[in-house]
Amino acid sequence: MHPQNCYYSKEHEWLKLERDGTALVGITHYAQDQLGDVVFLALPSVGARLQQFQKLGEIESVKAVSGLFSPASGQVLEVNQQVLDKPELVNKEPYVRGWLLRLRLDDPGELKRLLSAQAYEDLLAGMGAPHTP
Template sequence: MTATPEELLYTPSHEWIRDNGDGTVTMGITDHAQDQLGDVVFVELPEADQSFAKGDELAVVESVKSASDIYSPISGTVQSVNEALEDAPETVNEHCYGDGWMVRIKLDNPDELSELLSAERYQELVADEA
């Protein structure tokens, strides 16, 4: 079983969300997702101040195996992006829940967080995929 921090929220499409408690969230991809992708070689992130609806394509992660779209699990506006990933995309593999974060988003609708999965539910989903 891959690492699944209890304090985070998750999506069925393998993104994680950290509620920063100030109307913003930090987002990245899960350990399971980075493991499935393999060695990440490029991350295309959105621009700051760009707005997204829930379900919109937010980013693209390219690995030696494939390219995968990353979707916004919530509606909001990008406050900042992890520019360090431009020069070190492998950070997504090495520290997906830490330095490998992708974007910080100001929430349009905080109620959308209640629609995300707990760590326990996410682990069940991943186990069912195996």
Template sequence: MSEVRDELKYTEEHEWVLLHADDTATIGITDYAQSSLGDLVFVELPEEGTTFDQNEEMAVVESVKAASEIYAPLSCEVLEVNKEVEEAPELLNNHPYDDAWIARIKITDKKELEDLMSADDYKDMLEGLV
């Protein structure tokens, strides 16, 4: 069973969001996402300073099976990206919630926070998928 952490918010596209007090957030892909993709071999991250609409494609991860998009969970500006995962994509497989965050973002539309799922809702969704 994939790990789901209570303190995080989730999207249907299997991204996690850690909200901070200053309208910023850290985002990444979930344990379920990394295990269904399989061994990741390539990661392409956005430029810092780029802005995205909610659900817009912001990054690409590639495994030996397929390439897959990572969508912006919220409309945002990218403050910082995790260059380490670009160097070592296997971090996303090994530590999806800790070392292998994808980006730190500034949230530009707080209303969209309502669209995110709680850990319990995400767990329910995963059960539906199995």
């Protein structure tokens, strides 16, 4: 459920390095499941500068509002327009069509502060989260 080729934050965002050196960012399967039906996203604009673990925007499900936090520092290269129009993609395909931002990383060394898929699942298990299907 949580792909091996991603890095994870304790705030339940994922980061995936692309071949061109840019990084895609989204929220994890666990996060989308906890939120329930996503209906609205407030994301930064292209060009915005993000700091690792700082708030980048908000995500709203029918029921609640949650903060989004950047897993790494960098500049926003692209915002997923498709997900702004169809926020349910975050629920349906959190790692594929449900990605949120493309970043140019300031410092790939920061990725050391993120978790592997296994470490992230251990974190969830420690939180008493139900076993992912």
